[in-house]
Amino acid sequence: MKVTPNLFRQEFVGLDAKVVKSSNPSQTGISGKIIKETRNTLVILHKNLEKIVIKDVAVFHFVMPDGTVVEINGKAIVGRPENRLKKRVRRRW
Numbered sequence: 001m002k003v004t005p006n007l008f009r010q011e012f013v014g015l016d017a018k019v020v021k022s023s024n025p026s027q028t029g030i031s032g033k034i035i036k037e038t039r040n041t042l043v044i045l046h047k048n049l050e051k052i053v054i055k056d057v058a059v060f061h062f063v064m065p066d067g068t069v070v071e072i073n074g075k076a077i078v079g080r081p082e083n084r085l086k087k088r089v090r091r092r093w
Contacts, residue, residue, distance in 0.1 A: 007070065008077060009085050012037055012062065017044060020071070021059040027051075039080050 018031035030051050036043035042053050042060075055074035062070050077084065 007072075010064075011081070012042070012077070013081075015065075016063040017042065018061045019044075019053055019058050020061050022053070023057040024054070027053050027058060037081050040078060 012034050013036065015034055016032065017034050019027050019029065022028045030044055030046045030053060032044045032046040032051075034042055035045050035050065040055055042055060044051050044053060055078050058074040060072050060074060062072060064070060
């Protein structure tokens with residue numbers, strides 16, 4: 001899958017996600033379905049518990065609807081979900 005700026009404009013609620021790296025070691029390895037997104041956090045349903053993960057300090061693997069896995073740095077998705085549509089993403093690749 002080609003990583004494009006449109007990827008950041010996608011809705012993340014309902015996708016499967018995994019925290020692969022975090023500055024908080026207790027958050028590394030959390031995986032499950034995203035049930036809520038706020039400006040600075042993602043709420044992931046992990047083993048029937050709601051876990052809050054701070055976006056700014058984590059790296060995520062998202063499973064897209066077509067089955068591809070995409071790694072995204074949380075710093076790139078910080079902000080309100082509705083404002084991500086307006087945000088311009090500079091291509092660095």
